[in-house]
Amino acid sequence: MEERRERLISAAYNLYARNGFPDTTIEKLCAAARISNRAFYECFSGREELMQVVYDRCVRDNLVAVSRAVEQAPNTLLGRIEAGVAAYIEFVTEDPRRARILHLEVRRAGDCLTTSRQEAVAGFTQIIETGLLQTPEAADTDPHLLVLGMIGALQELLIEWVLADPPPPLDRLIGTAVHIYRRSLTA
Template structure:
């Protein structure tokens, strides 16, 4: 009977295997990119500086990411996924009426995406104009946020709280407006407080959704 080949051993140094080391270096690069891209700009941050600040050699940088743009996209994806998850969790939470759900969703968004100004700086400004690939992803993200709001609006239609219509264009316009509010907040020399920003975004959403609810009630009254 032939012997089974012995399982390959994972190389371990200092109690940490090679795969863990790769992940740790990747995390350090992401954290360094968050700081440098946000404070001095993506275009002004060379790979050599990223590696120096993250204590990673260029060899290991390219082991983790194909290039600087790939690092930016990976960071962007992380920020977006976390913000979307925070908003979706509130919008899907049972037991909240429409009036309470909107400001809580906006509070969750601000806390996830804006409370750390670096995150908003990258998600709103630093990804603009980098390359066609990054721009395509940025446009996809806007549509994804719009789909989250569209799904919520459709659920309100099913409950009779909003009139029946296609809410995709409206949701897209709403996300675009929020994006511009964030850009203005980031680029203003003396921005208002996070609470003011949150309240403004919440007001915009309520103008759409609560206004739609009034339209639905008026339509019922005319029948």
């Protein structure tokens, strides 16, 4: 059962990123995973649950990468901003399927992923608040609102990277995001 479940997760990772969530049917998922529709329902209640598992796995791995980068960064506001933003963008763009799932298909999946998205934002908010806002430069900010705005800006930059043809170069994307974070925290 676990092996079939992993095959479905792998198929979903590929198909949701390539075809989009709305155009990926259970039949297509089953064909790609080489299992029956009955076996699908032994593993997942529907496409939405499968999308949530794929999304949550991407978020979990990204949180680990960003946390590690911020912890290892120089203990300065700029050092932590650069490390955290670069780690996030590099992790997401390392595999374009991941970027598409995390920043585009999660929205196309609709309300079924609202809670997962909120939990992901809360996880990244915590990293930013504890890793960046604990510096003297950021002492007079409203942490929650400021961080939500910065996360939103980064998400829009990554949607642009996913949809643009050609996508902006990663160094420009990282530089722009670092600029937004630095200005937001030191203005």
